[in-house]
Amino acid sequence: MPETLILDGNRVATDIKESLSGAIQSLAKRGIVPCLATILVGDDPSSATYVRMKGNACKRLGIQSIRLDLPKDTSTGELILAIRKLNADPNVHGILLQHPVPHQIDERAAFEAISIEKDVDGVTTLGFAQNAFGFADFPSCTPAAIIAILDYYNISIEGKHAVVIGRSPILGKPVSIMLLNQNATVTTCHSKTTNLEDIVRLGDIVVAAVGKPRFVKGDWIKSGAIVLDAGYNEGNIGDVDYDGCLLKASAITPVPAGVGPVTIAALLKHTVAAAEKLAK
Amino acid sequence: MPETLILDGNRVATDIKESLSGAIQSLAKRGIVPCLATILVGDDPSSATYVRMKGNACKRLGIQSIRLDLPKDTSTGELILAIRKLNADPNVHGILLQHPVPHQIDERAAFEAISIEKDVDGVTTLGFAQNAFGFADFPSCTPAAIIAILDYYNISIEGKHAVVIGRSPILGKPVSIMLLNQNATVTTCHSKTTNLEDIVRLGDIVVAAVGKPRFVKGDWIKSGAIVLDAGYNEGNIGDVDYDGCLLKASAITPVPAGVGPVTIAALLKHTVAAAEKLAK
Known part of the structure; x- marks a missing residue:
């Protein structure tokens, strides 16, 4: 029996990240640093780990990351307001709301508040459907x-x-x-x-x-x-x-x-693409 | 072997249409007649038949129907303009663009032009995704x-x-x-x-x-x-x-x-629901 191929996510992630350096350098020449905003609501330890890993991955690649920590009793309205501020911030290119959010929050409503141009994790209904029809910027x-x-x-x-x-x-x-x-x-x-x-x-x-x-x-x-x-x-x-x-x-x-690791690399790739798209 | 059950679409359609009469009467008391606009581009005979059947079904139920016939050499831009006019018309509650459209037209772009409130056939990406997530008004x-x-x-x-x-x-x-x-x-x-x-x-x-x-x-x-x-x-x-x-x-x-016939009944149901939603 032939040996089982181990699909090494680190190799794939490295390949994706290396492919981004040209685009990041081009943007830098124009004074643009791709920026990912991550939002963590509450203090779930796994979620905190994910968010930290995403932030570290950004840093290593020369992508800026902003981390927004909101208390666990944040309301849907407060969360949406925070997302809208990030939508309006021209220096932020991608927004990631870490799933899951505390129970009192309407996660779907919060996802929907992310503008499609910054929906680098494809969580909005519009992003989902564009993906379903094969023309999404960010699946x-x-x-x-x-x-x-x-x-x-x-x-x-x-x-x-x-x-x-x-x-x-x-x-x-x-x-x-x-x-x-x-x-x-x-x-x-x-x-x-x-x-x-x-x-x-x-x-x-x-x-x-x-x-x-x-x-x-x-x-x-x-x-x-x-x-x-x-x-x-x-x-x-x-x-x-x-x-x-x-x-x-x-x-x-x-x-x-x-x-x-490939999921994180995809997130970085989408953030760079969002920055490139905005710069056009 | 037990006999095969024939699923009679006419019975199901009648049932759906009968369930709409109360809503249509309530709307009528407020001076509102649900109105479906159908758009046919070109002269494909099957499409013309579908559109005619839909118009007839509306008529029998007391739903107004507007039929827009556009020449087969209509451009995407012209079609979108026609759709936007229907979007803006407060007397139109549902818009149906008959599929397929002639080849020179970007059908997806035309579908997208339909406002979500009037997308009674669920053809927009947003309508599709709302359906996928189980909260669509009009699948x-x-x-x-x-x-x-x-x-x-x-x-x-x-x-x-x-x-x-x-x-x-x-x-x-x-x-x-x-x-x-x-x-x-x-x-x-x-x-x-x-x-x-x-x-x-x-x-x-x-x-x-x-x-x-x-x-x-x-x-x-x-x-x-x-x-x-x-x-x-x-x-x-x-x-x-x-x-x-x-x-x-x-x-x-x-x-x-x-x-x-059930497809047509669903279209009528969605048109009535769109009128009700607008009247709220």
């Missing part, structure tokens, strides 16, 4: 990362059967549609799916985006399938039972160092 | 018709495996997402799908939206499946080989008198 970062990994490793998508486990607005749904637009036959599964294991077993490509640690077992995977783990649970554990799936898959993303 | 009419038929006949969707053949922005994609939102496991197929027959055979619910006459054969259908034919080809022929599928399906929509 959601994790779905974009999954496509980028397949692309980097020259894994063709066309005609393959992709099974996506999860249907969230920022992950399961957009990655399903992006795979569909790349000519995969796509099955989207979720908590109400009956015979989940049998459905997953149909997948030439399996995307786990379910938010449950080690949920996808090795014996659910068709021999030779490509497994992409978009999950990130406490303790650096993915949604895929890695050891079990490693035995069956022809290629697999690890956690950490799989989809995660 | 696309044919997908809405398919859900309405299943609903009328008390056919549960949750947990079923729905196979959709087609991925167009106004049919395959929105019906896939609507079935997903109703808790079906959804597989979307298209021209690049390999082993299409095997995939269709997985479907507890099969939606044909491919635009090819009698494309879906009886031996592709799992015994007992529910077959919904959203196709309408020249000579009143659907996308499903009706006679072949009738033998395998537990329920099936005929063509004509299946999805078609």
Whole structure:
């Protein structure tokens, strides 16, 4: 049996980040520094870690980052007001509201407040639909990362059967549609799916985006399938039972160092593109 | 073997239309007549028939209809200008641009010109995404018709495996997402799908939206499946080989008198709802 290919997210992320240096230098000559504003509401430790990682990644690449920390009892109105200020700030090119927000906040309303020009994570309804129709400037970062990994490793998508486990607005749904637009036959599964294991077993490509640690077992995977783990649970554990799936898959993303770093690279790429677009 | 249930679109359409009479009367008391504007560009005979049928259906229900016929050499700019006039007209509540438009027109740009308040066929990107996230005022009419038929006949969707053949922005994609939102496991197929027959055979619910006459054969259908034919080809022929599928399906929509009349009823329903919303 041939060895399973480990899809190294750090390599893909480095490749994306290196591809940005020319654009960042061009912008610098015109006095423009791409700037990402991240908003963290409350003190969820995982979310704080993500936001910090995003800020550090910006810094290393010469992208400015602004971090807005709002108290956990922030209201929807207060959050929207903060977003509108960032919309109006000509020095801010991208806005990322860290998901999830505390329960009292209407997350959808907050996402919608982000102007489409600065929606670098594709969270607005308009951004979602532009992505669905194949003409988005900024598809959601994790779905974009999954496509980028397949692309980097020259894994063709066309005609393959992709099974996506999860249907969230920022992950399961957009990655399903992006795979569909790349000519995969796509099955989207979720908590109400009956015979989940049998459905997953149909997948030439399996995307786990379910938010449950080690949920996808090795014996659910068709021999030779490509497994992409978009999950990130406490303790650096993915949604895929890695050891079990490693035995069956022809290629697999690890956690950490799989989809995660590429998601951040996609965010930086979109921020630079937003700055370029505004500078035109 | 139990007899196959014929899903009678005329019955479902009548039911929907009857449910509108109260709202139409209430609006009339306030001097408001719901009004649908349909735009036909060029002289495609099928499109002209659809537009005429929609106009007639409006008339029978006491809904006003305005028909705008534009020459086949209309430019995108001219069409958008016409749409903007309808957007600005307070007496017009719904706008339907008949698909397809002649090749020189950028159909997507034209669809986008329709204001979201009057997008009664859910063709704008924003309308699509609101539908995808489950809070659209007006989902696309044919997908809405398919859900309405299943609903009328008390056919549960949750947990079923729905196979959709087609991925167009106004049919395959929105019906896939609507079935997903109703808790079906959804597989979307298209021209690049390999082993299409095997995939269709997985479907507890099969939606044909491919635009090819009698494309879906009886031996592709799992015994007992529910077959919904959203196709309408020249000579009143659907996308499903009706006679072949009738033998395998537990329920099936005929063509004509299946999805078609319910699509028109959905359009009327959305137009009345748009008028009600504006009157608030």
